[in-house]
Amino acid sequence: MSEQRKEILEMLAEGKITADEADRLIAALESDRPVPAVPAPAPRPNGKPRYLRVVVDANDHDGPSRVNIRVPLQLLRAGVRLAALIPPEALGKANAELAKSGVPFDLTQLKPEQLEELVEHLDEMTVEVDQADAKVRIFSE
Amino acid sequence: MIPQLVTVRVKPRTGRRVRVWVPVLPVLLILSPVLVLAVAVATVACLVYRIRVFPALGSGWRIVSALPGTRFDLEYAHTAVLVSIR
Structure with missing residues (x-):
């Protein structure tokens, strides 16, 4: 060959x-x-990404501050599975509180498969926020 | 695989740096009686709130197993804190 x-x-x-x-x-x-x-x-050493990274660089009156968080995507998947076990009554109460706060969102319509699909596609997501005194980057690696 | 080592590093604005390594498995072995109690309490809580016990415990185990690789690194006003789970 x-x-x-x-x-x-x-x-x-x-x-x-x-x-x-x-x-x-x-x-x-x-x-x-x-x-x-x-x-x-895009160059990626090991194929599929394994971690979600959140990097925040900010400058305020106390001086520069930096947040660097790395979370395994596997942890997000496990969390999604745990969230799927929330009983419907609790979701109903959460919906009522959300509606009270002006967020008419029905959590019962959110299926675990949809959340898992969301986590699966996080590798294609990059969020960058640039401000004069702060910079935020969310990406997977 | 469950986490093996948790590293905590604190660098205050003044004073000495603190660096702590926590070997998870020995600590879990020492705390195993408390862990058994915690699992029993979790089981009762699941039954009270009508959550399926075994899937809930399984999900909890998956979360613990997924922790290796997690890293929190915070720096603010010349103070830095790092928590790393391996």
């Missing part, structure tokens, strides 16, 4: 390119055509 072909298969195995893209690249290699461009994936 040629080195280039091996690289393509490795990229496919790591999920950096799709099967179609791998097919195109291999076909281009075989026919000795110039290789079509493949969108460069």
